[in-house]
Amino acid sequence: MKTNNDSLILKNRLKVARAEKNLSQGALAKEVGVSRQTISSIETGQFNPTAKLALILCIALDKTFEEIFYFD
Structure with a gap:
């Protein structure tokens, strides 16, 4: 992993995980509030979720x- 915090970019596999559960974006959104x-x-990397x-x-x-x- 890179040591320079400025170069750490949080990526995600949310879309893949959501598809595996057969959930639409709307259904997942409703489930988590x-x-x-x-x-x-979040899926497109425009927003990083809070830890919670x-x-x-x-x-x-x-x-x-x-x-x-x-991290990528």
Whole structure:
């Protein structure tokens, strides 16, 4: 992993994990208490979720943090 924090970019596999559960963006959003736009923004990398939201997403999708989120 890179040591310069400025070069760490949080990426995710949220779309893949969501598809594995056959959930639409809207359905996942409703389940975790955010808007569909928030889910879309996370999936496209425009928004990084808070630690709390990231963990809620992991629980909803039955995945570990490392299975969904990673640094590139």
